[in-house]
Amino acid sequence: xxxxxxxxxxxxxxxxxxxxxxxxxxxxxxxxxxxxxxxxxxxxxxxxxxxxxxxxxxxxxxxxxxxxxxxxxxxxxxxxxxxxxxxxxxxxxxxxxxxxxxxxxxxxxxxxxxxxxxxxxxxxxxxxxxxxxxxxxxxxxxxxxxxxxxxxxxxxxxxxxxxxxxxxxxxxxxxxxxxxxxxxxxxxxxxxxxxxxxxxxxxxxxxxxxxxxxxxxxxxxxxxxxxxxxxxxxxxxxxxxxxxxxxxxxxxxxxxxxxxxxxxxxxxxxxxxxxxxxxxxxxxxxxxxxxxxxxxxxxxxxxxxxxxxxxxxxxxxxxxxxxxxxxxxxxxxxxxxxxxxxxxxxxxxxxxxxxxxxxxxxxxxxxxxxxxxxxxxxxxxxxxxxxxxxxxxxxxxxxxxxxxxxxxxxxxxxxxxxxxxxxxxxxxxxxxxxxxxxxxxxxxxxxxxxxxxxxxxxxxxxxxxxxxxxxxxxxxxxxxxx
Amino acid sequence: xxxxxxxxxxxxxxxxxxxxxxxxxxxxxxxxxxxxxxxxxxxxxxxxxxxxxxxxxxxxxxxxxxxxxxxxxxxxxxxxxxxxxxxxxxxxxxxxxxxxxxxxxxxxxxxxxxxxxxxxxxxxxxxxxxxxxxxxxxxxxxxxxxxxxxxxxxxxxxxxxxxxxxxxxxxxxxxxxxxxxxxxxxxxxxxxxxxxxxxxxxxxxxxxxxxxxxxxxxxxxxxxxxxxxxxxxxxxxxxxxxxxxxxxxxxxxx
Numbered sequence: 001x002x003x004x005x006x007x008x009x010x011x012x013x014x015x016x017x018x019x020x021x022x023x024x025x026x027x028x029x030x031x032x033x034x035x036x037x038x039x040x041x042x043x044x045x046x047x048x049x050x051x052x053x054x055x056x057x058x059x060x061x062x063x064x065x066x067x068x069x070x071x072x073x074x075x076x077x078x079x080x081x082x083x084x085x086x087x088x089x090x091x092x093x094x095x096x097x098x099x100x101x102x103x104x105x106x107x108x109x110x111x112x113x114x115x116x117x118x119x120x121x122x123x124x125x126x127x128x129x130x131x132x133x134x135x136x137x138x139x140x141x142x143x144x145x146x147x148x149x150x151x152x153x154x155x156x157x158x159x160x161x162x163x164x165x166x167x168x169x170x171x172x173x174x175x176x177x178x179x180x181x182x183x184x185x186x187x188x189x190x191x192x193x194x195x196x197x198x199x200x201x202x203x204x205x206x207x208x209x210x211x212x213x214x215x216x217x218x219x220x221x222x223x224x225x226x227x228x229x230x231x232x233x234x235x236x237x238x239x240x241x242x243x244x245x246x247x248x249x250x251x252x253x254x255x256x257x258x259x260x261x262x263x264x265x266x267x268x269x270x271x272x273x274x275x276x277x278x279x280x281x282x283x284x285x286x287x288x289x290x291x292x293x294x295x296x297x298x299x300x301x302x303x304x305x306x307x308x309x310x311x312x313x314x315x316x317x318x319x320x321x322x323x324x325x326x327x328x329x330x331x332x333x334x335x336x337x338x339x340x341x342x343x344x345x346x347x348x349x350x351x352x353x354x355x356x357x358x359x360x361x362x363x364x365x366x367x368x369x370x371x372x373x374x375x376x377x378x379x380x381x382x383x384x385x386x387x388x389x390x391x392x393x394x395x396x397x398x399x400x401x402x403x404x405x406x407x408x409x410x411x412x413x414x415x416x417x418x419x420x421x422x423x424x425x426x427x428x429x430x431x432x433x434x435x436x437x438x439x440x441x442x443x444x445x446x447x448x449x450x451x452x453x454x455x456x457x458x459x460x461x462x463x464x465x466x467x468x469x470x471x472x473x474x475x476x477x478x479x480x481x482x
Numbered sequence: 483x484x485x486x487x488x489x490x491x492x493x494x495x496x497x498x499x500x501x502x503x504x505x506x507x508x509x510x511x512x513x514x515x516x517x518x519x520x521x522x523x524x525x526x527x528x529x530x531x532x533x534x535x536x537x538x539x540x541x542x543x544x545x546x547x548x549x550x551x552x553x554x555x556x557x558x559x560x561x562x563x564x565x566x567x568x569x570x571x572x573x574x575x576x577x578x579x580x581x582x583x584x585x586x587x588x589x590x591x592x593x594x595x596x597x598x599x600x601x602x603x604x605x606x607x608x609x610x611x612x613x614x615x616x617x618x619x620x621x622x623x624x625x626x627x628x629x630x631x632x633x634x635x636x637x638x639x640x641x642x643x644x645x646x647x648x649x650x651x652x653x654x655x656x657x658x659x660x661x662x663x664x665x666x667x668x669x670x671x672x673x674x675x676x677x678x679x680x681x682x683x684x685x686x687x688x689x690x691x692x693x694x695x696x697x698x699x700x701x702x703x704x705x706x707x708x709x710x711x712x713x714x715x716x717x718x719x720x721x722x723x724x725x726x727x728x729x730x731x732x733x734x735x736x
Binding site for chain 2: 430454
């Protein structure tokens, strides 16, 4: 063992021995991953033993795995020992004190997106206490939710306050053995969100991570768990509509959704992390495992995602349709510009009777971007009366980009009805000229055509989000033509 | 006043326009006829600024501006409108959205505020009645699944809404039934005034029966080989273009 590694080991052991000390220095762990790292994180969070044991199982399993190679992605090897597994990149200490200290390029983007000033501050990670009226907003919002019996808090808080729920549901949708990145997340996840909607409650407001992210800066391995009890409804919005300052390379999150009888969960994501530069330098590797279980009869889970950021996106929000008459939906817009690569899609697993799924995927490739749709529709022998409709469209802008489609259909039940439609189109010179001749600028013409292409997905987003998603596409496509 | 002077242009290295001269005054309607492949549509595209064409020589004076110096959208803002022979489909883009974007781009260029939704709808509905389109077209995607006649009506609708100073109609009458033809012709007639110039490219006399051009020109092999009054169109209807090679020869000698 090198001296350096020895030092880290010492550091880890020392931390562990000291137990639950939290101070500013403890916010960041030196790079490296070992069983001690896992123990340290768990101890840092004062976790109950069942959770530590679960993490350790995951870690031991992870050591036997290697990275998946099947995606249509070119990924430079990742050195998992070079990563710090517990860091608060947005820690107050490093945060800019005011908007003046924030990268002007970032502010320019916010401006273009039309994000109000106080929100810009929060998004940029400015220590917001003084300038931001989030306190009052957050309070009214918390009162309102508490009244309805809804629990919405950080994952760590849920572990402390509602360990029984965590114990009951954690890993039941995405088991720790699921895949390389999910297993890694299970071992080292730092924080995330927790939502619990009691029986018969329709959550009185759209829940968004935006409110919570200020309170607890989630790291690169976050974990979200949403439980919807029978006859409940929740709409959850995730992500910022602006690039994060986050410079970490690897982001491996896990999201688990559980919908019980007649419950409905609508999960919307707008992801715009740093995509890297024109030459493909830098950018986030986004390896995310998202899965929902329609466990109850006539339950419904709907994923809507707008993915415009990250250097690499590897993400397949899926639905396991266990309950009879349950419904799964996936609506996706994925944009790859610059040197971005996206391999994204969904899995719809039909287990119950008369289960229905809908997949609408819109891939946009520009610059040197590569966009792949990868989907699986599986109908098991007992899933009588299963139906699926898949529509998978690609739009190409320019001639250096690529679009790829990998659909997989596996029907083991005679009466399954599965439809798959696919199309590939290119924004043509003739289309642009037609718009120009009518006085519409090239940039507006491209965004008009792209927005038209994405319309059926944007319609699924909550209103304000749809507007932001539209603007985000415009910003992300700047300079894609010409 | 629009003055096309010795205009020469090529596509992918092939010369198509070989010295076009044409002067058009405000208020005039010029018909441009000629055999297939003569360069009529190319002339329309050069005037509108299509990127596939390279102007190798000559100039186009457009009032006090050099038209060829302007980007295509600037030409549009300056009042140049081309009704397309093959209007392009824009899947997913609603006609209403497209029309509004075009109108507001023009208003912006003129330093005016964008039109609000109410004024836009009112103005558009009136224009749609004039071209015989029902309101459902506003909610349909631009030219997607439109019949030939519907596409051409949609072009005339855009012309009415954008109120151009110089309108080029590129075979707007081709592939139209009698009703649609009448609508197109009436649309042009209703816009005729002392300030507007029309360049109507057509193969057929029937459109000109209604529009009644002030001048008729024949473009052949990249040049205007014959100009005259409305009676020239009738002669062409009778005799075709074959006799024109003499005219061209005669011109060359003189």
